[in-house]
């Protein structure tokens with residue numbers, strides 16, 4: 001359902017990497033699916049002087065590389081909405097943005113609302129926010145989308161958020177964490193709250209460990225400068241994987257409305273125990289320091305694993321073990337609940353697992369212990385595989401498309417809140433303040449073997465399955 005409000009999107013960082021891979025294709029997909037507001041314009045912004053025509057050419061190239069297949073008619077209908085304002089944008093110098101916005105208002109009317117999207121490096125968030133305030137571009141109906149990471153530490157989170165809260169209301173802020181926008185992440189709620197089979201075992205009495213394992217084969221060569229300042233812990237663990245952990249660990253919300261879901265996530269984030277040194281292992285792949293823009297003595301983590309404790313009655317004593325890294329053995333995104341073995345007549349039974357893949361529309365595997373057909377009571381492990389789009393005719397919306405759509409509709413349920421992020425950075429603070437030295441690992445491996453210690457007797461489920469152990 002599209003919004004009826006005439007809308008001017010301002011895309012800061014429109015020529016950048018994220019815009020190219022995700023945001024511009026998301027605009028196109030929303031438009032071709034008929035989900036954009038009825039009247040809209042997008043004004044790209046950047047520091048260079050790019051004509052409207054050149055920007056349109058750039059967007060076409062981007063779509064050819066990263067977008068869905070499209071027809072000439074679809075492109076023609078889309079391109080007329082695209083404009084560019086160059087010369088940068090800040091408090092002391094707005095470049096050409098104000099003039100280009102005036103032209104947009106001449107077309108869409110003086111009351112067209114603004115949706116600002118900051119697809120720029122986090123170091124520029126403050127400068128652009130101050131500029132928006134100075135030039136009266138945050139009105140009562142405006143919305144502002146911030147990319148992640150929203151802060152790099154508890155202190156920098158506060159510095160940014162204090163400014164943001166002073167120039168707009170919390171309801172106007174959309175802090176993106178695209179893992180919350182994944183179809184499969186949203187399915188965690190439904191799987192759990194719609195099926196007693198899962199609802200009843202979603203607690204410490206039945207689950208012995210939760211693993212959120214996101215190894216990537218990707219390297220960081222094309223964004224090494226950014227990555228070296230960030231590292232795996234901040235890029236993935238304290239951001240995306242903490243939010244996914246909160247989705248898994250939350251208490252049932254009062255309803256599925258945005259405020260109730262956010263409340264449930266915030267409450268459980270407050271129960272994340274600040275990490276201790278013994279709960280963290282950092283790795284760095286061999287060869288990383290040879291990349292351009294990476295110092296020879298870089299201590300940046302290209303892999304991080306943590307054991308997180310969630311101090312609620314539901315989860316006390318159950319480790320949530322989170323791992324992610326670059327140049328690892330496989331690319332997977334799994335939430336794995338390791339289920340306790342029942343007390344009963346069968347002994348030495350392997351643990352069963354519930355595995356949820358966060359990729360695409362999601363998949364679920366349940367690993368069960370069954371009787372091997374035959375005269376003896378031999379046990380065998382079997383997997384049930386379920387594609388979560390099975391039996392439906394819908395492929396869902398990719399995360400950036402879904403989240404941008406939610407921004408146009410004013411639905412903040414899949415965005416992080418100020419209180420929630422403060423709690424996440426508080427739990428992460430001991431590691432941010434005193435990061436451990438990274439242990440070297442071989443590219444294409446599972447990272448340093450030291451991380452196995454965090455999983456206790458369980459071991460890394462994904463890794464053991466791949467190794468056949």
Ligand SMILES: NC(=O)C1=CN([C@@H]2O[C@H](COP(=O)(O)OP(=O)(O)OC[C@H]3O[C@@H](n4cnc5c(N)ncnc54)[C@H](OP(=O)(O)O)[C@@H]3O)[C@@H](O)[C@H]2O)C=CC1
Nearest residue numbers: 013015016017018046047048119120121122124147148149
């Ligand atoms: N790339 C990715 O895969 C992902 C990125 N993100 C987040 O998205 C945001 C953008 O990332 P990405 O696109 O990779 O970054 P880029 O380095 O590509 O920067 C985006 C654009 O921002 C503009 N820019 C750069 N520095 C400044 C500055 N100091 N002041 C104003 N504008 C500036 C540049 O445009 P110009 O030169 O035209 O001014 C640049 O093209 C970041 O917050 C990042 O963490 C999140 C998930 C994934």
Ligand SMILES: O=C1O[C@H](COP(=O)(O)O)[C@@H](O)[C@H](O)[C@H]1O
Nearest residue numbers: 148178179216218235236240333
């Ligand atoms: O935000 C980020 O996410 C990607 C992984 O995203 P996905 O779309 O493949 O699920 C990660 O590779 C990147 O380092 C990080 O900045």
